[in-house]
Amino acid sequence: MHAIWSVIKIGSWAFVLSVIGASIVSLSNFGLSFLIGKITQVSIDQASAGTFDLHLMISLATYLVIALPFIIMGQTLNLVGGQFAEKRLKGKMIDHVLHQSEADIVDGHSGDMMNLLTNDAAVINDFYFQGLSHRAIGPLVAGIASLIVTFSVDIRFGIIAVIIGLTTVLTSTRYSKRIQDGYLSAREAQNSATNHVSEILTNEEFIRLYGIDHKLIAEYDQKNMDYGKKVLNAERNKHKVTGWNESFDLISKIAFLGVGIYFSFTSHFPFSKVMLLLPLQGSISYMFGNLGVSWNYILETATSATRIDDFLTTERENLRMNLPSLQSVAASSKILFDHVSFGYNRDHHILNDVTLDIDAKETVAFVGASGSGKSTLMKLLLGFYNTDSGNIYIDTQDVMQFNLPSVRSQMSYVQQEAPLFNLSIRENIKLGATNYDTVDDSAIIVAAKKAAIHDFIMTLPKGYDTQVGENAGKISGGQRQRIAIARAFMSDAPILIMDEPTASLDSESENLVQLALQNIRKEKTVLIAAHRLRTIQDADTIVVLDHGHITEKGNHRELIEREGHYFNTFQNQHN
Ligand SMILES: Nc1ncnc2c1ncn2[C@@H]1O[C@H](COP(=O)(O)OP(=O)(O)OP(=O)(O)O)[C@@H](O)[C@H]1O
Ligand SMILES: [Mg+2]
Structure with missing residues (x-):
């Protein structure tokens, strides 16, 4: 429960917005199924009575005109909410990365941090955007609304729908834990592959020098293979559930038809009502069939959310701002x-x-x-x-x-291997300036001269505008160091x-x-x-x-x- 709260907490008001959006969309879709059912029902009644009335057609058309803006609005809310939630999440995470205590940064594994910032964040973002509406809110809202209508039309059909639905839940939950575990171990395999790549990228010179590229590529292949296998396994279980659900949907439709025919013969039940209920039956079976899967999807998302929440609640560096x-x-x-x-x-x-x-x-x-x-x-x-x-x-x-x-x-500080950022040399030096926004070029040149790097910079075709990233290999260790020293000299x-x-x-x-x-x-x-x-x-x-x-x-x-x-x-x- 705490984990689910984490998902909501991270998204905050933007999350609520996206839930409202998703609910509007599924309610509008439900309204559509309901109207189609209603029209079929009335048409059958009219056909057997030999009358014809345009009213319902007109109301369908009106509904479409009214519902369309709602669907668009709902989808927009869902998207905008998701987008804001994503922005908030990423902003909070990077802010926290930069405000951890030094001890936590030294103790932590930078690969774990990358996974948190990429893979786990992606899981949460998928949830805010698509997953939440498609896998949780959508089925639930449409299913419950359809169930209410079914019960109000005829309580017996409601009971049949619930009984078949519960059977579906029983079979699908048998798989849902397996599906969740499957995805979890797939994610771990994916993290391990990501860590491997980041290690390769940071050590590529060493790797080439020692000729261990084959070994590392083989290991990477192995890790990807492992990941693929695990995803496949999880997907296979998921497809089994989908198969079951579709069968149950068919069974319940047949049951509705059969029971409808039986009732219309034995009592004065108007068969056309079944035609109203049939389109709604789809939403009901979908809701029940997906209950386990949705629940596990939420749990899976919650696993990532917990990891992110744990990270976000680690102690921040005490800046003593009071x-x-x-x-x-x-x-x-x-x-x-x-x-x-x-x-x-x-x-x-x-x-x-x-x-x-x-x-x-x-x-x-x-x-x-x-x-x-x-x-x-x-x-x-x-x-x-x-x-x-x-x-x-x-x-x-x-x-x-x-x-x-x-x-x-x-203080200004120059480390043994001072970092240069992927900016121009000018910007790199300027970063050290106390009065960053007002500093002019002449001050940068003075600092570069003091750091004995000005002459070298002038030999570069683009001079101070040389991009460090593109030219990383062309700037030697000593030159980098003196650029960093010039940066430190910019500070008052x-x-x-x-x-x-x-x-x-x-x-x-x-x-x-x-x-x-x-x-x-x-x-x-x-x-x-x-x-x-x-x-x-x-x-x-x-x-x-x-x-x-x-x-x-x-x-x-x-x-x-x-x-x-x-x-x-x-x-x-x-x-
Ligand atoms: N983050 C850390 N956590 C635990 N121990 C640390 C940490 N950083 C340094 N140490 C230990 O503290 C001791 C002093 O390290 P320090 O880096 O201050 O030495 P130094 O004099 O700068 O050495 P060098 O000349 O190699 O740079 C070392 O024994 C080192 O292992
Ligand atoms: Mg030292």
Whole structure:
């Protein structure tokens, strides 16, 4: 029940609109069957009495004229409702994807998310558009209306219709569970195939290099075959049900005729009434025959809806929007990590009692073995995680006392492999701008020059208008990275965080990035993590992290003189 509520909840008012639309359509269709029956009945009566009356023909024509706009309106409501429900659903889902907590994003499988956004969403959309009206509302509304008319014409025919109908339900429900299970396992097979494709797409270079394409294609074939088999199986059961239902429809029509003839001989029952009931009988058998299938269809939809609802109700990132905005003084962006401890799990600490005072416009470099906690420290400052104990201050203000977007707006961030979007280079750089809507080209060019990427962009035939997506292969790792750095330079944020910006670069690109850093360090407080010490050699302060502790701190000269971890690493890298 909860699952069904989920379907309705997600669609909200748009769902109600589409239900009303579907009901209008089926009521109008019912009216049509009723009138046809009525005309047949009256015609027979008139023919046997030798009279002729145009009245009914005229009322049929009138009904058609009146019903047609209703049918169109109903269908439009159904469609518009479905469309809005779909839009709402997709909007809510993508919004939630972008507002999950960092921990949920890291823990989740991106393939599962894709399935949720594509396959499960498609099931719900089909339900809002077609499924709901064709498989649930339509049969039910027309069936119940027909049953009411049948009972009111002659209670005995109503009873016959219900008895035959219930027999149909008994046989069809035998299959309905199998049909549902069949579709469910088909969907799982489909998800598995989708995951496989997304894995192939993300790893295609590796696949070609290692020549494992045949193996992966064979696996994909196998998965599709499996999917096909499961669909076929579910469809086969569904066709059995359809077959049964059609037989029962025929049986009940014959029963109506037979009983009608019997009644007209034994009592004064006018046989023409049977002609009124026959067209309605179709809707009644269809309703009963589909009860099981419709119910299971709703359950199947509900399975997807539950998955989506579970996802939509996972905890969102706490942006602390009830708190005021942090207004840092750009001229003095000091940072203080005050006895900060943190672990991704409670029992395993990654950072232990880290205290670090960073001055405004100081450039601080973080070095240390892989896994020592450099990125983690940066993620805490970026507000992706909260500390377990200790506080982080920007300009002597505890960041936890302010809303997160305002804290984040103090920083720009360049990752090891900074993402470029499928936009022009100009747009990609512009994305970082604080004043996005008013920023002009000259500012973009200034940033690109500072990031030492302007000259390269000018060598491209389309310059700043080059589309990144089409030219992904023509822009090297180092160039991408410098475009991303230009993007970070577009921001007015007083703090720049760079997590191994040069890790994947050759030494020439590294030199250019270093140059870029020289261009910006006078303007901002810079935190930079790097393995290659050459990149950070002239930082104001170098911090050595070891298992979440600060073990050394000082400038290059001081740390060399100390002859500790930094000295050893430096020796290794330069011999
Ligand atoms: N999301 C996460 N969940 C659980 N553990 C994590 C997560 N991210 C990182 N870790 C662990 O935290 C520790 C510190 O990781 P972190 O990424 O901060 O190291 P790092 O110093 O940046 O290393 P590298 O130089 O390799 O980038 C590592 O042991 C890592 O396995
Ligand atoms: Mg790291």
